[in-house]
Amino acid sequence: MSAGDANRDVDRSPVANANVCVVGAGPAGALVADRLAADHDVVVLDAGPRFDPADRLARQERAIRPSSDRPDVWDVGGERDAHANSGEWFYPLNHARVKGVGGSTLHWQGMVMRLHEDDFNSETERGVGPDWPIDYADLRPYYAEAEKELGVAGASDNPYAPPREEPHPMPAFEPSYSDSLFAEACEELGIDMHSVPNARNSEAYDDRSACVGYGTCQPVCPAGAKYDATVHVDRAEERGATVIDRAPVQRLEHDADRVTAAVYATPDGEEHRQTADAFVVACGGVETPRLLLLSESDRYPDGLANSSGTVGKFFMDHLFAGVGGTLDEPTRQNHVGFYTSACDQFYDEADESVGPFKLEFFNYAGPSPVEQALTGDDWGDDLLARLRDGYGTHVAMGGLVEQLPRADSYVGLDPDRTDDRGNPVPEIHWNVGDRALRTIERANEVQRAVLEALGAEIEWVAGPDATGPAYHHMGTTRMSADPDAGVVDADCRTHDLDNCWIASSSVFPTSGAMNPTLTIAALALRVADDVRERL
């Protein structure tokens, strides 16, 4: 696999007189770079490679074949990505990220909901967690812009969604056959179903094709119909930005109130200094705090931009809640890799005791026959009989619940282990708290009721004892108007350093229960505006 371009003669030298240095070529960094590249000299540094689009079918094969684990699909792992776990809850970090141009949007599911209004005012409205220093109204125009940038297929049929000003850029995907089965059960229970916004083309959009139904959205879309951040990286380069891959930033050099250079390593073992007028750190919820902690100095002995002591603190993820089973009739699963209906009806019932949660009606319940075919000790007629027996009648509901920020949930540096460059690896110390577990139980109650109304024989429950993270890293450089309580201000600019912004879910003070990428994108577009204004 052409991981990176070790055999190509690539110039990875710094860009002279750069205005903006963006660290990280995921969706946040790509959007910032794209927005600023036309009018400013922008350089983007990414730790991982520039993946060859021609390899996507081969990566899809990795996703299907049992000999490859999920991190293998996008070459995650090894000493570069070493990490430690020390919390009450194990966190599978390398299943949860991709390093490289495009970042984790290369393997994401592509669900793009807006946070609800109350999510920005959790303390006021729900009695727990801090309020954000911005409101939904502040982000609302940027949400609309983000939906256009990513290309969102959706409909305005969700009575529980926050207010919006115009239709989605593309029509929603039609409901699935199994959605129609769920609809009868939900109607009986008084539960509303509605469409769900997908960052996946329901029709040709932005020079990318409509979805062709490969069914492997997560972790790879060979068609490019699912948005990934290479879209904006490519566009930023067309507008003049310089993107340097395989260039992990080792530390941010600084004086008392400004970042002066990003020191990055290159595959030849050299280190370089990229200077710029402004720096935007966009490395996600784990590597962003890590980079700040690695950039400690006499001036900032506890880590750069960490006068508040909150860098790395309040690590959050969404937790999965689900129930699945079988019917005595065909359910037509696994034709596509995304879901088409959801339920946000219970989201705003959240209070101090039970958090917000959203519900999903799966189109991919039960095993994939292709993957099943590659395991087991049978073949021929016996294998076909097993596949027929295993496929056809599964149904499942999933959902995400909010985890509150907690002081005992954090990302730190492991003092005992270093990565391939000799830097301490991230230590994930993840704890979720009882409210999240109660919320899972509540979500399970609704899910179980729906499946029972459907007449399903319930076969599994992902409850508080069998949950896991949704791979949404949030909270580790939180936003706060108070310099003593957060790392960045309401503009996502660090309180300590005048020319340093953070564009990432790491700035989320609370997580809500909606997939975070649309909010990441909206915040990134807002950061771009602020950087432009201040340059």
Add this chain to the structure above:
Amino acid sequence: MELTRRDAVAALAAVGATGGVAVAARRSSDGDGRDDAEGTVGEGDPDGEGDAIPDEATVRAAMTAIATVVYPSEVDGVEEFVDGFLDGRLDGSARATELRAAVGDLDEAAHSWYDAPVAELSEADRDGLLREVGADTADENPDGTLAERVRYHVVNELLLALYASPTGGELVGLENPQGHPGGTESYRRGPR
């Protein structure tokens, strides 16, 4: 159910011709420090098996013969399907060389134990050969033991081709199987 050359093309559309892509499995160490390098494509024979790389005709004949064992009896047109699929997979890449080497080693085992190449064995002996090399219980691994390589490059290669194709999917009741770009209509249709 008839497999066609169109199914073979569809299977290739799902998994691709190998091209120059060294897609060899690289089970992740998940950052625990174990070796996580790319698969050792083309670096020879971890099992110390034979070195002979069979010619393309031998590979095609052996793969077709094995397909008749690992495919269900209700499919027809196996030879044309396998041939079409191999048109894309035997492309001179390092991975194609690995596939050929695995077939060569299986053929060598057939000669040793049955005094004939795979393609000339009875169906029962082909089935027996696969089980005797351990391909039934082995986990696939493109650069592992003989059993693991046969499982990866021969058995699972053929099964992936079949069950990622529309006809293979329909055998199970799923006309747009994972890996096949079969559009966004079928998920909306009810059972027929």
